Amino acid sequence: MEQRLAAVLAADMVGYSRLMEADERSTLERLRTHRAELIDPAITKNRGTIIKTTGDGMLVEFPSVVDAVLCAVEVQRRMKLRNSDVATDRRIQFRVGVNLGDIIFDEGDIYGDGVNIAARLEQLAEAGEVNVSSAVYEQVQGRVDVEFVELGEKILKNLSRPVRVYQAVLPAATASEPVKPRSEEPVAVIKPSIAVLPFANMSGDPDQEFFVDGLTEDILTELARRHELFVISRNSTFVYKGQSVNLRDVAAQLGAAYVVEGSVRKAGNRLRITAQLIEAQSDAHVWAERYDRDMDDIFAIQDEITSSIVATLPGRIEESQQSRLARQKPASLAAYECVLVAKVLHHQSTRETNLEAQQMIARAVALDPGYAHAHAWRGCIYGQAWGYGWCDNLEETLDLAQASILKAASLDDNDADVHRLLAALYILQNDLPRALRHQERSLELNPNYDLSVVQMGEVHTWLGNPETGIEWIRKAMRLNPHHPPRFWSHLGRAHHTARQYNEAIEAFSHLPTLETLQLAYLAACHAMEGDEVNASRYADRVRETSPDFTRESFLETMHFGQREDLDHLTDGLIRAGLA
Template sequence: MVQERPPRVERRLTAVLAADVAGYSRLMHNDEEATHAKLTALMADAVAPAIAEHGGRVVKNTGDGFLAEFPSAVEAVRAAVQFQTRIKELAAADAEERQIVFRVGINVGDVIVEPHDIFGDSVNIAARLESIAEPGGICISSSAYVHARGKVSTEFADLGEQNLKNIAVPVRAYAAVPNGGRPAIRGDGIGPSTRSPPRLSIVVLPFSNLSDDPAQEHFVDGVTESLTTDLSRISGSFVIGRHTAFTYKGKPIDLKQIGRELNVQYVLEGSVQRSGNRFRVNVQLVDTETGSHLWADRFDKPISDLFEMQDEIVSRLANTLNAQLIAAEARRAERSLHPSALDLYFQGMARWNKSWTPGHMMQARSFFARALELEPDNVEALVSIALVDAALAGIVFADGPYERFAAAETASLKALSLDPQHATAHMALGIVQLCTRRAAQGVAECEQALVLNRNLAEAQALFGAAKLLLGRPAETETCVQEALRISPRDEGAHRWMYYVGLAKLHLGDDAEATEWLRRSLKANPNYPVAHFVCAATLALLGKMDEALAARKEGLALDPTFTISRLKKVWLSDDPIFRVGSRRLMKGLHLVAVPEG
């Protein structure tokens, strides 16, 4: 019997153009019918004629955009420039908040062809490039740039290698420079952009080797390269690739000019110096628009294992910069009259990092919820809502804790369905599982988070919380010390120290518990639960005046806190954990925390 051949899959090399409307959800929310009518008119009057004129075809409409293909990258770029220009003219009379503006991504690659659609990585890359383009902008891949360069009148700015969502290999990207942009400064024929830099955009310049020993050059370059990789993991970050960054090595540096050439908001620069058996690393973060120094720090480390030390320096820098960049972007976002989903995310994170009082946490949650209204599939907002709900249930002990745990699990699972490799989403799911008596599963999720992001110190600290829930409080401190080694100045360090303080209370070591809890409150005094647990340990030690003062500070931050609210959340069935929890309850009763 002759075996039938499988049906042949048709493929072809094509230029793929993906486009969508910036802020479409907001526009539809404000006025559905008018938005739909305007979009239909723009497609007919501007988009369709440009595509047809340049030999392309619209493969499909996507509700808020469309997918098209062209036999030539040159024609795809020309069509995009033509309809973007025409749309700008047609929308000029509209108020800014009502304008319909497209973002465009173009890629050249091999696709699977079906009668009414095309599929494959090449299509996905075009869509991801569109997502990083600015409203009214065009972003193309290096494969499209190779074909279009020198054949179109539009200039492009090199954006470096981009880590695109769900695309395994970084993609080098280029952004179209509007007419009137300055001529190229660098000798590669790429014009600097006159657009506003992307949010959270940064270049890590090659660190300077201040040592007399040229042999240390490889270590210095290694720090620069590792930082570039690790900073790209920051939520929403846009990091210039190391190959572009290294073109500045050994050259005189004007940071404002670099900002214009690379179209980035921030520059991280630094130096490494060896002195005897120690290394000193100096770093500073600079705003390229103003030239102001936003943050600077120095790291002194002994020379033992050179590469282990490099990893530690890089992880500490990456964790610290994450918080610094988010704070800076949140300040910018506060000035925006029409905040984007990313603006709202930054503002929510700033409140999340500032204080864990119920009021601040609900404010943070409201920003993340508003971001989801604009972009229902925004992974960062989904993960952040999961973290807030889990914390409100498991640490603040808000009303309806298990409803919040369920909501947190739903949000984290949706985030993982959209981005299975999102480290913090795995961690968020792990937190929910740890707090709902699924400790083994929670530990596995936190382990996966660390596989995906070795610098996620919060996940490392959660192992300490897991040890406590599993009835092994003596092991909590070791896990937290490792998290503090990775990120000693982390925004979450106060929570990690709280875990140790609580573990020490469970062990009956109330004096040491008090020390850890005081360290936690010194790191962040706006942490109500630490005040209450500190009050309990002081009461168990017989220091009632200090205990009452700690209770008063806790109630000032969270007047609704009660013992009954705490009892509603039973985090573990382990008998050792339950004995330790009874010690906590005893201390809370001694200091007269409201029963509720």
């Protein structure tokens, strides 16, 4: 047994028995949805630990009383929003009590007066209310953006002394106005919300329903792994299965900015699947695709199509969001929107857009210092500036990139971008085994993330497996047909390392502009092919672009794990006349 001071939150669902008697299945499904989409994430975000649950309630322990109050108020405010268009007799509502006191921890359970007071405070509350003890009030007063009213001293069941009780004042709030400590700027991380509606079975064959539903659920599950999206749960979207619905109305009911819908048609041994992404507010079709396949391996087809849709949609959403921001020209951007714009600028891969991206990502970090994804992309953007030499102080820029990536890692170990950037960091440090481990972790978290897939190709190229690297880079291009131009640069370098010079030259030809790195590789490729004219031409362009170019400094930016690969590039540069 362990005894220590802790904050305890006790919550109970009001009218549980009545709702279960009226419609047991619907009540359970709605309760699960609230848990999955709102309650459990709020607990996790505020560092809470669920100690026990009952059918209609739960007991949660927090290391900080501020965290406990923030969690309780956030849940009650957002539940009020969710209930705004629900009939009074069907609303799921909670009452909450929070106490701070000595707790006994024993075999996964908690006991003591600290727990009992929290439970009694909850019983005093009405639907949608939060009651706290004086111990809680004294700790959080002035530290959270919540007002309290004093209810006086109350005699609580089985307690020998009265407890002074305070009640949180919960004004109407919007989903983008979570409660925050007063020391932080109250700005939300606004993620694009997306609902995947059940795909329609157009085959006339009821036996295909299992495949159609499975395809829908796989797409939804994979999208949910993307940290930059808020994906509405299956329980909410499958309510509309088999119904003829107005997409704008459905989106409003689900709180979704985007809707994915599609259909499946089977004819003989042929399968046709269509999918489209719709911006709910404007009813505009952002993206649509059709897949025609043979039925030889239906589940392999399902995996392929799921991967393609999941890889394409975030990029399409980013473009749509960027377009919307440009149209609206808001005076103030929330942290996510700043990251969104910074990513779009980063992908353009020019010195000017990189500088703009730095400014935008700095704004995101200032708005939400705890936003891991913002720190991760700050590291990525500074890393790009360092890698291309788009900065006055290389050492300082690299330090900023490293610090940002490590900060992101300390905030969130389950973000694919964080591990992708840790892998990039270890590539820069020539620690390729460590880079490979983080790269594999990134792909475990999100196997369809084109930026992680293409970087796996880079890692294998550096390790001396360029043929494997080429396969990964080609896969990334298939996953995202609208990939950034730099993918061609990665592919060109991999082909060069594999001694496939014509293929490397062809890959570099897809780039809209050529920087020093690509020009040097092209000079080396033509030299190895014995084309002295083009080798000399590209070598001259290297010197024009970078008057201070030296072969030694250029080779220092390479990260080959095999000496023969470094010697191979050196030989090509020497033959091209690059000293």
